[in-house]
Amino acid sequence: MAETGDHKYFKPKCVHRSYTQEELNVQYSARGTAPDGDKYRNFISENSARVRDEMECRIDVPYGPTDAEVVNVFPAEKPGSPIVYFIHGGYWRSSSQKDVDLYAEALVPAGCAYVTVNYLLAPEATIDEIVRQCRAGLAWAYNNAESFNGDANNIHVVGRSAGGHLTGMMLADGWREEFGLPDDLIKSACALSGLFDLEPVRLSNVNEWAKLDKEAAYRNSPVHHLPKIPCPIIIAWGENETDEFKRQSDLYRVAWQSRGWPCQTMEFAGKHHFASMPDLMYPEEPCTKALLAQIGL
Secondary structure, three states: OEEEOOEEEOOOOEEEOOEEHHHHHHHOOOOOOOOOHHHHHHHHHHHHHHHHHHOOOEEEEEOOOOOOOEEEEEOOOOOOEEEEEEEOOOOOOOOOHHHHHHHHHHHOOOOOEEEEEOOOOOOOOOHHHHHHHHHHHHHHHHHOHHHHOEEEEEEEEEEEOHHHHHHHHHHOOOOHHHHOOOOOOEEEEEEEOOOOOOHHHHHOOOHHHHOOOHHHHHHOOHHHOOOOOOOOEEEEEEOOOOHHHHHHHHHHHHHHHOOOOOEEEEEEOOOOOOOOOOHHHOOOOHHHHHHHHHHOO
16 A cells, blocks of 8 residues: 555555456456457357258267257268367357357368267356266267267367367366276367466456366366377467467467477467357368368368
C-alpha cells in the first residue's frame, strides 16, 4: 500500500504470473475474447449435421456403460486405413461429438477412418472422469478398428481447445496398461488451441465448473505427464488468442522440442480462438495438409 496525502492506493494482488484475478479471468475466457464465437460454433454444428446426412456414419455407438459414453464413426473406404480420433472442445462443459463430425468431409476421402468421441460434461463430470472416458473411447477405437475399416496400429489423435488438452492426456504416460493398449498406441497427434498446464486454469473463474484442486490440476496437466514413447505432433493456435492461451501451446511445444521430439507449430494468422474451427473441413487449408502429411497421406 502506498499513501499520498489523504488518498490510499492499493496494488491489486497478482494470482498468477503478473495477472490480477480479473485479468486472469479474461486471459482464460475463450468466449469473452471472441464476441462472434457463436457464428463459428453454429457453423460447425450445422455442417456436422449435413455431413452426417451425406456420408456413411454410425451415430452414438456405445463405448461405455453410460449414455454419455458414445462415439460417432465414419468408416474408411478401404480396410486397414489410418484412424483419426477427434476430441471435441467446449471448455469441458459444452458441445458433443456431433459438433465435430464435419471434419469427416475432408479426412475420409483422403483415406482415413474418422471417430468422434463424446464425454460427460463438467461440472457433472470431473476432469479426471472426462479424461478416463476419452481414454476408454480410444481403447474402443483400437479394439474395434476392423469394424470400420481402420488399422488399430495406425491411430492419430486430434483435438481443439479442451479437446487439445484431452489430446495431451491421451498422449500422457501411465494409463495404457490398464486398458491393455500398447505404449506406442498413438502414432501422431494434433493439438489446436489447447491447455496443457491446468494450474492457472484452476486459479481462474473457469474453475467454477472445472472444480479442480491443486492435485487434480497437476494430475491432469499434459505438460507434467509426457509420454514414454513420443510421436510427431502439430501444435497450433490463433494469432488473436489471448496471451495465456498462446503461452499454453508454447509451453507444450518447448516440452516436446526440448526432448528432441518431432513437433510442428502453426499460428493461424488473424484468427481468434474460434475462427480456426472450420479449417480442418477444407483439404486446401494448411492445417489439414499438415495433418494428412503427418499421418502419411
